[in-house]
Amino acid sequence: MRLPREPHPVDRPGLLISMIVCGGLGTLAASGWNGDAGRFQPIAAVLAVVLFACFxxxxxxxxxxxxxxxxxLWREARRER
Incomplete structure (x- = not known):
């Protein structure tokens, strides 16, 4: 009798959701580079770079x-032959 297998980490939604959130927040931060009156916002630039790096x-x-x-999965299929 085989025990139920724990899902592979790629099959869990946590990593994918975190990746999408970091990408979206990085995009929002990148759009804030030129904030009020077109002035450069250094904190937004740093935040965008960090979030894109995390992504x-x-x-x-x-x-x-x-x-x-x-x-x-390939190895399991070969073992079953």
Whole structure:
């Protein structure tokens, strides 16, 4: 009897939701670079860069996890033959 398997981290919504939130907030911060009267807003620029960096890091983690899950499924299929 096999125990129910815990879902792969890529199948959980937390990482994907965090990635989308960081990307959306980064886009909003980037639109605030030229705030009131067209003046440059340095805090908005820094925030946008940090949020986009977080988005890219989470995207890389998600992509690697997706590849690892595919490899795991492939190995299981080969073992069952």
């Amino acid at each position: 890219l890091i989470m995207f890389a983690v998600f992509w690697v996890g997706w590849l690892m899950r595919g490899h795991e």
